[in-house]
Amino acid sequence: MKTLLIILIVLGVLLICIKLISAAVCHRSLMAAAVELYFRVTGTKKVFEDPEMDAKYIGQRRHAKEYRLDKSTVKSDISETAINGSLIYTLGNTGDPEYRIIYLHGGAYINDPSIYHWKFCDKLARMINCEVTFPIYPLTPAHTWEETFGLVLKIYSGLTKNSGVPVIIMGDSAGGGLAAAFCEYLDKIGISQPDKIILLSPWLDLTMSNPEAAKYEKADPMLSAYGLIEMGKCWAGGLDPRDYRVSPIFGDISCLRNVYLFVGTREIFYPDVTEFYSMLQNEGITSGLYVGKGMNHVYPLYPIPEANKAIGQICEIITE
Numbered sequence: 001m002k003t004l005l006i007i008l009i010v011l012g013v014l015l016i017c018i019k020l021i022s023a024a025v026c027h028r029s030l031m032a033a034a035v036e037l038y039f040r041v042t043g044t045k046k047v048f049e050d051p052e053m054d055a056k057y058i059g060q061r062r063h064a065k066e067y068r069l070d071k072s073t074v075k076s077d078i079s080e081t082a083i084n085g086s087l088i089y090t091l092g093n094t095g096d097p098e099y100r101i102i103y104l105h106g107g108a109y110i111n112d113p114s115i116y117h118w119k120f121c122d123k124l125a126r127m128i129n130c131e132v133t134f135p136i137y138p139l140t141p142a143h144t145w146e147e148t149f150g151l152v153l154k155i156y157s158g159l160t161k162n163s164g165v166p167v168i169i170m171g172d173s174a175g176g177g178l179a180a181a182f183c184e185y186l187d188k189i190g191i192s193q194p195d196k197i198i199l200l201s202p203w204l205d206l207t208m209s210n211p212e213a214a215k216y217e218k219a220d221p222m223l224s225a226y227g228l229i230e231m232g233k234c235w236a237g238g239l240d241p242r243d244y245r246v247s248p249i250f251g252d253i254s255c256l257r258n259v260y261l262f263v264g265t266r267e268i269f270y271p272d273v274t275e276f277y278s279m280l281q282n283e284g285i286t287s288g289l290y291v292g293k294g295m296n297h298v299y300p301l302y303p304i305p306e307a308n309k310a311i312g313q314i315c316e317i318i319t320e
Helices: 002-025 030-042 051-061 115-127 145-160 174-188 211-217 225-236 270-282 305-319
Strands: 078-083 086-091 099-104 130-135 167-172 196-200 259-264 287-292
Touching (some): 099 115, 099 174, 099 305, 115 130, 130 145, 145 167, 174 196, 196 305, 211 225
Parallel strands (some): 099 167
């Protein structure tokens, strides 16, 4: 038994060494490689790969407890209110912000925000003179896109009413898809666009129908198409999953303006994000694409050197 334990430890160390050495090949830092290894070891992806685990998890999340932030997580000033029964946090209450940001968190429309979402928004609020409004929007399977659209519309209308301060909508992963879809929806109801839209690894197609996505599934340590499709069906409710309100890549993007995209080359959303950028370019829309070579899903959120660079780029986008 002791010999077997030693062998397992040695193999584990070798695996870690191989992963870290591969960082150089993938043009990424050792910290970035370590973060990927962490996700692989903890089995984050299994819920998205295994049909039985996926169904069980969706059932469990139907009865999830109400989320509340431990405010000691952030260093910025923070306030809390509620709209339509949903908690709304605001970070960086300066009283005289130069920018107002609505941040829509990721999590496949089913998960609460993680500590990395808060650390990212906290850093953003402390780097520039801005306020970050962070809604805890209704999640699936108990809720669908429709309730969240109503919530975000109230927030957006409140921030833009009689205000000369630029409003930026940001989101990552599912929150990035939500942000893009919401902005297309604004045009349909005759409301002006935000000053800028910043999307981190946005989930743009609930159907995961891009054939190129399969080429990136193995490299992605977090996500798999099967689970995304199932969770996407829950979020869509009675809508066709190709409806622009849940899959903005199929909508009319000509109304959008000043759209900036961040994506890694080791994630399943990479093909859709690059295609979306091409669509924006073809429409003549001011836009930017920031590709993290060797980076994983929503890499700007994690404690890695590449994230620091991305946050600097995001601050430049906001303030330019």
